[in-house]
Structures are given as structure tokens and as C-alpha cells.
Amino acid sequence: QKEVEQNSGPLSVPEGAIASLNCTYSDRVSQSFFWYRQYSGKSPELIMSIYSNGDKEDGRFTAQLNKASQYVSLLIRDSQPSDSATYLCAVNSGGYQKVTFGTGTKLQVIP
């Protein structure tokens, strides 16, 4: 059973702090990794995608991928109350077109 695992949280951080969200996956052939944000009652929207080992930065967001250790993380710098949401990690195994989501981590940014 291919799995994607996330800590469900909630993860509480004060406003302005760095929020660190982690995700591990079991399928070693996984090639594409995504972080989606989902506000309560809304549909998921893409925050970051990452395909190669290392870091990828986009504004306040940094995605980190380590294929050898099979984990992917998302750092949110200068966290804002508007970042409070559930963050979903998703993994795709290349030619195998299924996409597997983790159960999500709920982030609470405290003003």
C-alpha cells in the first residue's frame, strides 16, 4: 500500500514565526510532489510543486525534497493568520498517474 503520511496537527505557531510542515511517502519511485492549501469549506489550491532534491523557494514558502529519506517539507516564513488552513501533501509516481494525498496538517497562526 503506497502511503503519504502527515501529522494531523493542529500545528500552532505565533504570527511572524516559521511554520514547518512535514510529509513522508513510502513509494520510492515517486517523482512529483505537491503542497496544497485548503481553507475550511473550500477546495484545495496549489502552493508549491517540487520534482528534484533540494529546496525550492517561492515568496514566503520553501519546499524541501529529500528522495533518499523519502520526505518532503514545506516551510512558511513570517507566518500570517491568513495562512491558517489545512496543508495537504500529494505525491505522484511519474508514469503511474495516480495521485496520493496525505491526510493533511492543520496549521493555526496565532495573532
Next chain:
Amino acid sequence: EAQVTQNPRYLITVTGKKLTVTCSQNMNHEYMSWYRQDPGLGLRQIYYSMNVEVTDKGDVPEGYKVSRKEKRNFPLILESPSPNQTSLYFCASSLAGGSNEQFFGPGTRLTVL
């Protein structure tokens, strides 16, 4: 406006009464997919489609059918709904497969009594 639309947004039905949830995208995307979201279980893929007339099972296909007769449409069919199919359903599309960003529809909340 580029978007994925789903209808209906809310549906209450009874066990065994066939229903269809429609999904349409206007982005000329090759890949479309259906998910269900349940508390504690996250988003689980039901079916996906790589192109017209090409569909495949996701992780939880039992009790569902799909068809892809046109590129823009990907309806989800529940031929005999049961209470365990009560869930929040999302349709999504991407340009060219599961390795690309997916755009999600607004969701359909289904209750089966």
C-alpha cells in the same frame, strides 16, 4: 475564466437511487480526476482519466463509475448509492497527468440516507 465546475454542489438522496455528479473544465486539460474527502482520511482518488475514453481506477473505485466521452467533461456516476458514500467530492483537472498541478472544482457534498 479558467475553472472546473461541478454540479450539483449539494445533494441529499436515498439509498439505491442512481445519481450523476457532473464535472466540466474549460482549460483543455488532458487529465481529470475524482476524489472523495472524509474526516481523518483525507483526499482519496476514486478514478482518473488521461484522455477521452481512457480511464483508470484510483484507490477507492468501488461503487463508482465514470466516463470520458468528451475532453471537457468527466461525470461521476453512483448507480446504487449507499450511506458509506456520504462524503465531499472533488473533481480536478491538470494539463497532462498526475505529475502536473491539479485545479479543483468547488466540491459536491453528498448525503445518502
